[in-house]
Amino acid sequence: MDISIVVPLYNEEESLRELTAWIDRVMQANGYAYEVWLVDDGSTDDSWAVVRELTTANPCLKGIKFQRNYGKSPALNVGFQHATGDVIVTLDADLQDSPDEIPALYRMIVEEGYDVVSGWKKERKDPIGKTIPSRFFNLVTRLVSGIKLHDFNCGLKSYRRNVVKSIEVYGDMHRHLPLLAKWAGFRKIGEKVVEHRPRKYGYSKFGLSRLVTGFLDLLSLMFVGKFGKRPMHLFGTLGTLMFLIGFTSSVVIGTTKVYALANNMPKTLVTDNPWFYISLTTMVMGTILFVTGFLAELVARSNPDRNYYLVEEVLDA
Known part of the structure; x- marks a missing residue:
């Protein structure tokens, strides 16, 4: 299996058909053997019914449904456990991440030898209420972690398979996946400017509270990574x-x-x-x-x- 794509989703019934069709076009055009894990994080709309329909029509699509809403990090962690591809790509289900970026992210892992490649939404299509706090968060995370990335929170990333099999994503640690990889010993972390699209359906599921929890998670991760075995x-x-x-x-x-x-x-x-x-x-x-x-x-x-x-x-x- 060349590529496993992990898509965490919560109440995204409108976008799933378009997203999966787009992914399939890109994979077919590039001749990749692929699988898509659609991880339903306890949606309250008809997302799971759409996932059932899609997985029946396309054997490359697979679904996982949580009993209730646990969060993006648990959804990614379970998706990583099931992924079998040589390269694992993550992207959000809201169509703001473009599947057209996947081939380049794949090549950076396979041909250029990166362990992790993080997307950089250089031109964000979000309101200023999200962009300003995000830039501040990224600046602090960059200074504390020593990882020279501009956009830690971008959902569009690619990983070498042994990276995701060696880390555990919990709480709200999905924002710090590059740092988790670094603590696990995977040092070659790259970045690629990716297209960011305006939200087409629904609304954002994240508020300003994630800025506070993001800093708390960062402090927790730095402590556990450095002093977890020697407090x-x-x-x-x-x-x-x-x-x-x-x-x-x-x-x-x-x-x-x-x-x-x-x-x-x-x-x-x-x-x-x-x-x-x-x-x-x-x-x-x-x-x-x-x-x-x-x-x-x-x-x-x-x-x-x-x-x-x-x-x-x-x-x-």
Whole structure:
């Protein structure tokens, strides 16, 4: 199988026939062996009835239906599990992503050796209420992750097969698939300018809240990727540092009090100094962080996947 196309969908009954016909024309014109996984994320309209109709008419089309709405990331994850192609392409079902881009995305994986190729909607056909927050999000993600992409959230992407089989997409992590691939050891990540079309049917299912959740997911992913197997390195370091700052400050306060008594200076209580409470609070917080790191380390060591690592190649003469 040359290409597996994974299409997550939610209430997109109007666009499915046109989308699948368009995909089929592109695949036939290029002579690709292909499959399309239409993953219905608990639609409340007639999307699944349309999927049933389409899969009956075309054996290259396959469908998966969720019992309820779980989100785009779970839909992609299940689609990745079922995909069998050498290259996996994802695109949205709303016809804003053009299937005409698929051959170029495929060639960048097969001929140019990329692990992941992300689309860049350089000229977006969305209202300014979506484009401005998206640019800000992409800027921050680019700076934090070190991956030089302009559009992390573009649904049109292509992956080498072993990439999607090596990562788990959960929560709302579909925005950070290139970063997930990077953490899994796939470093050759490319970008291609793709056509972005105005929405033809329905309305966007995403609001401004995804900007907040996107940043929270990014922080979570950075933490898990760097400290997931060694949480004590983070919590222990922060806890020790805070405890030492608080302890040093309390020693200075105590020394100052002894010096004042020895030199018959005006008597004041240690508790009259606000730095006393700051030092005490800092030591308590440092201790809590250290204990948190210790407990997190115990949890990490009890994880059955603690010694699971992706091995690319073994040479055993």
